[in-house]
Amino acid sequence: MDARRSSEDTTHAHEQSLGRILENSLNEIYVFHPESLRFIWVNGGARVNLGYSLEELQEMTAAAIKTEIDSAEFDALVEPLRSGTESRVVLETVHRRRDGSHYPVEAHLQLLEYMGEPALVAMVLDTSEQKKLEEDQKRLLMQLEYQKRILDDAQRITHMGSWVWNIQDGSLAWSDEIYRIFGLEPQEFGATYEAFLSYIHPEDRDAVTSAVQNSVERRAPYGVDHRVVQPNGTLRYVREQGEVTYDPSTGAPLLMVGTVHDITDARKQSQERERLIGELEARNAEMERFTYTVSHDLKSPLITIRGFLGLLQKDALAGDEVRVAKDVAMITSATDQMQRLLDELLELSRIGRIVNAEESIDLNELVSDAADLVAGRLEAAGAEVRIAPDLPMVFGDRRRIQEVFQNLLDNAAKFLGDREGPVIEIGSSGDADGRPILFVKDNGIGIDPAYHEKVFGLFERLDQSIEGTGIGLAMVRRIIELHGGRIWVESEGPGTGSTFRFHLPEAPPEPVRESRSA
Amino acid sequence: MNGEQIHVLLVEDNEAHAELVLRSLREHRVANRIFHVSDGAEALDYLHNRGAYADRQAHPRPHMVLLDLRLPKVSGLEVLEQIKSDAGLSTIPVVILTTSQAEVDVASAYRCRANSYLVKPMDYEKFIQLMEELGYFWLGWNQFPWPPGAHPGPSGRLPHQG
Numbered sequence: 001m002d003a004r005r006s007s008e009d010t011t012h013a014h015e016q017s018l019g020r021i022l023e024n025s026l027n028e029i030y031v032f033h034p035e036s037l038r039f040i041w042v043n044g045g046a047r048v049n050l051g052y053s054l055e056e057l058q059e060m061t062a063a064a065i066k067t068e069i070d071s072a073e074f075d076a077l078v079e080p081l082r083s084g085t086e087s088r089v090v091l092e093t094v095h096r097r098r099d100g101s102h103y104p105v106e107a108h109l110q111l112l113e114y115m116g117e118p119a120l121v122a123m124v125l126d127t128s129e130q131k132k133l134e135e136d137q138k139r140l141l142m143q144l145e146y147q148k149r150i151l152d153d154a155q156r157i158t159h160m161g162s163w164v165w166n167i168q169d170g171s172l173a174w175s176d177e178i179y180r181i182f183g184l185e186p187q188e189f190g191a192t193y194e195a196f197l198s199y200i201h202p203e204d205r206d207a208v209t210s211a212v213q214n215s216v217e218r219r220a221p222y223g224v225d226h227r228v229v230q231p232n233g234t235l236r237y238v239r240e241q242g243e244v245t246y247d248p249s250t251g252a253p254l255l256m257v258g259t260v261h262d263i264t265d266a267r268k269q270s271q272e273r274e275r276l277i278g279e280l281e282a283r284n285a286e287m288e289r290f291t292y293t294v295s296h297d298l299k300s301p302l303i304t305i306r307g308f309l310g311l312l313q314k315d316a317l318a319g320d321e322v323r324v325a326k327d328v329a330m331i332t333s334a335t336d337q338m339q340r341l342l343d344e345l346l347e348l349s350r351i352g353r354i355v356n357a358e359e360s361i362d363l364n365e366l367v368s369d370a371a372d373l374v375a376g377r378l379e380a381a382g383a384e385v386r387i388a389p390d391l392p393m394v395f396g397d398r399r400r401i402q403e404v405f406q407n408l409l410d411n412a413a414k415f416l417g418d419r420e421g422p423v424i425e426i427g428s429s430g431d432a433d434g435r436p437i438l439f440v441k442d443n444g445i446g447i448d449p450a451y452h453e454k455v456f457g458l459f460e461r462l463d464q465s466i467e468g469t470g471i472g473l474a475m476v477r478r479i480i481e482l483h484g485g486r487i488w489v490e491s492e493g494p495g496t497g498s499t500f501r502f503h504l505p506e507a508p509p510e511p512v513r514e515s516r517s518a
Numbered sequence: 519m520n521g522e523q524i525h526v527l528l529v530e531d532n533e534a535h536a537e538l539v540l541r542s543l544r545e546h547r548v549a550n551r552i553f554h555v556s557d558g559a560e561a562l563d564y565l566h567n568r569g570a571y572a573d574r575q576a577h578p579r580p581h582m583v584l585l586d587l588r589l590p591k592v593s594g595l596e597v598l599e600q601i602k603s604d605a606g607l608s609t610i611p612v613v614i615l616t617t618s619q620a621e622v623d624v625a626s627a628y629r630c631r632a633n634s635y636l637v638k639p640m641d642y643e644k645f646i647q648l649m650e651e652l653g654y655f656w657l658g659w660n661q662f663p664w665p666p667g668a669h670p671g672p673s674g675r676l677p678h679q680g
Contacts, residue, residue, distance in 0.1 A: 292618075292620055295618075295620075296588060296617050296618050296620075299617045299640070300532060300535070300617050302640055303535060303538075303617060303638050303639075303640055303645070304532070304534035304535060304538070306640055306641060306642050306645075307534070307535075307538040307642050307645055308534065308538070309642060310642025310643065310645070310646070311538070311541065311642070330534045330537070333534070334534060448591075450591075451591060454591075460590075461590055462590050462591060463590070
């Protein structure tokens, strides 16, 4: 065998092998005439996919198996290859099988040489799988978007935000709702632990940091309630809960995930509920005390009346005129006592609630009216009444507040004793949380500190020798409490005089600055 | 009844009721001397011989205390508690005499070791009857313990048993 022969044999073998490889390639290879576009050769992969035999295909053009473009369009597409302006054209199109079904393809077209003649060669990839993959991916992305939407809406509606803190690198991610709870624009800035701390109410910071520390170091569940101060100063109450993930092999803390729940509204509601329950309980207790006292205090004069009627009969029979007169006086006094008790009980039942509309009241005017109404008793006691000229404006039920001053003046006049120069002063002394403190002061007999609380009790009478029913001061306290205030008495004891101090609302209460914009 | 002087301390803030009790007890001669005070603080002063009651001769230790519950300053219950927790006074029988029929009052009086609880009758005849029977029972039939420090005589009998 000579060298040339051997070389020709090798080339021939090579071409034969190449032909077999191309014939059996799963990629579709088409060779067609550059002008007529008629197929010259089509490999096995293409024939199997299309369902045509080579002979059938050799009767067809390359445009015939395309669904989206006609011959003219296809001709125009390959023109740059024929003219040599482009060496390659890539085309995404759709092939039609013999059975009418379609499949997407990506075709790479080139002008090459086949059997010594120029021919168009298309290397074609069936992209069905790839297209399906792309669609799956798109669907997954949409699902993901949908899930995120659901989560975002749930967080927005329930005011529950969530966060992830990478303990290793210190990065922190907040959900949009946390930004909103903190009074910020969603994702306004990259969250950091320091930024988080800066929005916590200064008084709550230590509690939060120690809760975090406790959770990370001692593996305790993280849970802490704290206040958030929004940039505009609004206060929100939140409840945080979370847990830490640890490296299973080293035990080092890796991640901390948690939630921030805005509980401001719930908290307000539960406080309101507790306040109402407390009020109801107090009312109930008062009602019990009231029934008890009334039954006792109404029974007491009845016993007196029945008892002295019996004695009266006996004394009259015995002709003891002195005793008869005394018995009659006892009976009269008991009926008077009952009368007074009933009148005041009626009055007390009327002040169970504020009946008149609340209004701004000039105390200077109101106090002098009250003093006029008890002028008789004040004169009888020979008391000098000094009313401070600069009494504040208050807010409340005018008639009830007048009763407060009337009763306090009346009470002061009753307990002046027989000292020289009795004086009753009315004035104001500063304020407590914006509510003015008022006082009614006398230099009378005073009250032992042991009885400072008792004097306000219903039907409580410390000195039986001084007329009264024990309702006046109880009523005063009731009215002041209805106005959200408190009354107390200051006296160092017998002979030192007494000062009754109380607060009244100054102006209409400002609406609480806790609103949410969401 | 023996020759021993019988003393009763009446603690009653209502002057009319006090008068009713005093007259009934006196008419039936159930006590030799009845001391009347009108509030809880005075009652304690009397029992401890303090202030206006410092003179033991004029204000002897009572054989029985008739105690109203609703009293000014120191309540009847507080007086009762103080009597029963004071070693020198705890043996004195304390009879509650009140207008209150409230369960809570009856219960707390007995919890504070009241010896008896009586409700003032509305009816005059019954009031008189109660005072009479009260006198006979507590001051006639009832045996009093001797006060601490007072030892039985050589006969081993209480002084007032003669």
